[in-house]
Amino acid sequence: MGTVSIRNVNKDYGNGVLAVNDVSLSIDDGEFIVLVGPSGCGKSTLLRMVAGLETITQGEIAIGDRIVNDVDPAKRDIAMVFQNYALYPHMTVRRNMAYGLTNRKMDKAEINRRVGEAAAILRLEDYLDRKPRQLSGGQRQRVAMGRAIVREPAAFLFDEPLSNLDAKLRVDMRGEIKQLQRRLGTTSIYVTHDQMEAMTLADKLVVLNAGRIEQFGTPLELFNSPASLFVASFIGSPEMNLFDVQGTGNGAVRFGDADVKHGLGKAVSGTVKLGVRPHSVVPAKGRAAKHGQLAVSHVEELGVERLIHGTVNGQRCTLAVPAGYEVSDQVSLHIPTDAIHLFDNETGRRL
């Protein structure tokens, strides 16, 4: 059984700050969970606590239905893939993969079968007798995954496994990892700081900030209804536009000298943050209400689209328009009601 439950877990390094702060998470068998957040948010620490490489200050972690707080990493039935691969440089690919099994005194024939199988899955058959240094970065990464696969563990733990690869290879490997995980159906926890990687890989996403879970949900849930300002600005590229606006108390907010309907079904007052994604803001055409004038500062050409950067009412704003769109110095904006996210200015929570 490959379920992982994390219950009210804290990690205290003794410096007064909780690296992981009261995190609870329940992961179903076969799920691909991605922990994402900026550096220092505690995502790696949490993963390493699951692996048994860090002690748990408080709370408990269970793999399957066994609480593993005091279980040795080797006996937790997990396998880990590291950012720098951590292959044993003096061992051949075959021995690298087999090492963990040999240590478990597994039957020779069974080891050979598993290594052969993993090598076939990962297209490493021709490299089994090479040393890691004779392999490319992508191949080394595959060996590291092979080492995890042969264990046939309850869960795979990935600690930023693609960060050392170049951009193109990273996209390829991303696809491979996803396919592999589908095929093996093994529960996986994957740590990354790259929101794109997180969105594309995850069945469910955990956004961490300062040791706390900001939001847990499917990539689309997080994208469509971010629970906080932090998630809103972290997920999605280019970043969501956030404007300071005034609640008017009548189903609209005041942005500059325009009223923008928010459709929230309740009145909002005081200063709030209005979030709208660059792809949702549109140039105002025909009878659509104009909500502001974008003073264009520069344009990024991406091929399929152009990103127009500038300011509206003195606040930074990015607008994504189709490639053919002609850009002038000033663009009138329309903010569709259904694309609006409102956040409390103080707590950052979604309204």
Place this chain on the structure above:
Amino acid sequence: MAVVDTSTDIPASAEARAKTHIRPPSIRWSVVGDHAILIFGALFMMLPVLFALITSTHEAITIHKEGLQWLPGGEMVDTYSAVMFQQSGFTGNITGMTMLTNSFILGIGFALGKIAISMIAAYAIVYFRFPFATLAFWVIFTTLLLPLEVRILPSYEIVHAMGLTNTYTGLIVPLIASATGTFFFRQYYKSIPDEMLEAARIDGAGPVKFFFDILLPLSRTMIAAIFIIMFVFGWNQYLWPTLITTDEGYFTLVRGIRQILQVWLGSNIPQYGQAMALAILAMLPPVMVVVFFQRWFVKGLTESDK
């Protein structure tokens, strides 16, 4: 040294040939200058050894009359076989061969002992958390400042009290604690990424297994480098063997040269040739070790294969 006038090389292609035809042969004075300095330096280092080697092939009488010799003489086989196999010394039962063997035992035991001790010490310091670990390291490290000579009397007292004078154990064991080695291995272990240890832990390797399966093979080049340094260092030990060995059967070459020469003063003329030969013999093994292990040595100090 790699800068050589290419006009003397066989051109690899027609194009290259055309090129060499166009370019007139020129003397690059900077290259000549570099070589002159290098050659002078090499001669400066090599000549004394060369003189010793050449002189050792002459009869003692010739050397006594004419001093150092410039040309090889005809006594090489005689001198060297006398030095190696002729029994001499007070007791008359020590040969060059015995001393050579002793030197090897000291050099190898010294080097291997130092490597074993310092590897294990560094392993403890780097990979285990225990109280005062940092303090322990600095205590070890500061002993770097204290050469053998500083502690030689107490060391001698202890070895003597234990009855270990005139034994190989007494010769080797008191010398094998090595701050230098510990420091080198510590630095090396620290350069091995933590993930390697973590991967091994997940793979079910305990402390002993990790040491033998991962750390030891990874340290191969480092071990080779330290072996060379320590072997030469051990081989050249003079003061400690002089103190600890009074039985000629335990004399090392370096310690024996002077002793043997004194004994041979019994004849009318000092056996200069034989002394020179002994010096050459004493020098040869360290040179061989360095030449043989040079590749490993450089690798150990520069390579980062992780």
